[in-house]
Amino acid sequence: MSDDTILYARDGDVAVLRLNRPDELNAVTLDMLDLLAATLRRAVEDGARAVLLTGEGRAFCAGASLKEASGGDPGDRLRNHYNPVQQTMADLPIPIVTAMNGPAAGAGASLALGGDIVIGARSAYLLLAFANIGLVPDAGATWLIAKAAGRAKVLEMALLGERLSAHDAMEAGLITHVVDDGVVFDTAMTYARRLAAMPTVALGLIRKQVKAALSGTLEETLALEAEHQSLAARSQDFQEGVAAFLQKRKPEFKGK
Template sequence: MSEVILQSALDEGVLTLTLDRQTRLNALSTDLLAGLLTALDEGVAAGARAVLITGAGRAFCSGADLAGDGGVTADLGDTLTAYYHPLFDRIAALDIPVVSAVNGPAVGAGVALALAADIVVMARSAYLQLGFVNIGLVPDAGATWLIAKSAGRAKALEMALLGEQMTAQQAQDAGLVARVVDDSFLLPDALAIARKLAAGPTIAIGLIRKQVAAALNQTLAETMEQEAGNQTRAGRTADFLEGVTAFVQKRPPIFRGQ
C-alpha cells in the first residue's frame, strides 16, 4: 500500500487539501506536487466551490524535498517546469477561490504555495522563510512575483537576500498575509472563510480573483475595460438575480454558483 502524502476531502463545497509528509515537514516531492494537481482537478469536477490548503503536523511546508526522496532531477529548472509550474499555473487559473491556513513554518517553495492563495490565514506561531539563498539557490515557484507584488521590491529583496525567518505578524504588516490568528483558531477560522466563499456567488468570485491578478500588470484603462466585461458576464448570472431579489426582500441570498 502506497504511503498517504496528501489528504483530500470535499465538504459543504470546500475542497480541503492537507499536505501530509510529516516526517519531512511536508516537503514538496514530485509525487506530492502531482497529487495536489490531480486532487484540484478532481475536486473541481466534483463540484468544489472553494479550496483550503494546509499542512498536517507542525509545519505547513518546508519547501522542495532536496535531501530526501523528493524525486527532483539534477537539473532543478527541469523539475520546476515539469512539476511545480503546472500546479501553480493551475491554482492561478482556478475559477474558484483558494484559502491557505499556514499552521507552521512555510519555507522556500512552501512560501509560494502559501501565498498563491487568495486569502492567507497564518497561525501566530508560524513563520515564512525564503531561505533559498542559504543553500545557494534562487526563489522559485513564483515566490519572487508573489512577494514583490504584495510587499514591494524592498521587502522582496530583504527576504530573498537575507533568507531570514519572518514572523506571522511581520508577514501581515508587510501585506503578505490577510489574517493572523492564535494557533488554536487557525483551522476553524480558515475553514469558516472557505465556507463563506463556497456559499458565495461563484462566478463573480472567480472573476474577481482573476481581475485583481490582471490589474497588477495593467493600466487603469485596461483594468476598467476588463471590469466592464466581467460586470456584463456577472450581471447575467442567476446569482446576481438572486442577490438583487434577496436585497429587495430583505433576506440573506442563497447563491448556487450559477
C-alpha cells in the same frame, strides 16, 4: 504516485486539501506536486465552491524534498512540476483559503501565499532560504511577494534568507490574519465556508481580475472589468442577489 501525500475531503461546498508528509514537514516531492495540481482541479470538477489548503502536523510546508534536490536540471523540475501547481492555483475559478499552520519555507511559502485569504498561526513563519545554499526563489515567490509587499521586502527576504514571522508577514501585507495556533484551521474554515456560500461565478472573475490588474494598465483593467461585469450579470446568482435585495431577505446563492 502515492495517493496519501495529498489528503482530500469535502466539508459541504468546501474542498479541504492537506499536504501530508508530516514526518518530513510536508516537504514536497515531484509526484506530490503533480497530485496537488490534480486534486485542485478535482475540487472544481466535484463542484466545490472554495478550497482550504493546509498542512498536516506542525508545519505547513518545508519546501522541496532534499531527496529530489540533486540530479537533472532544476529548471526542468520547476517548469514541469512546481510551476504548473502555482498556475493551477492562480487559474482556479473558485477561491482558496490557506491555513498556514506552521513554517512555510521555499516553495512552501509560494504555496501558502498562493491563497486568496491566508490565515497564519502565531508560531508560523515564511522563509526564503534559497540564497543560503546558492539558489534563487522559485514557484512564484518572487512575483507573489513583490506584488504584495514591494521590492524592498522581497529583496530583504530573498537576499538575507531570514525568517519572517507570521505577525510581520501580516504587517507587510503578505497574509490576511494571524491567530492562535490552536484555532488556525477553524478560522480558515470559517472563511472558506463563507466564500463557498457566496456567488461563485463572481468570485472566480474577481480572482482573474485582480491577477490581471497586478500587471496590467488602467485601460486594460477597465476593459476587463467591463467584460467580467457582463459575464457576472448573466449568472443565476446575480439574479438571486437582486431579487433578495428587493425582497429584503438573505440571498441563497447556488454558485451558478
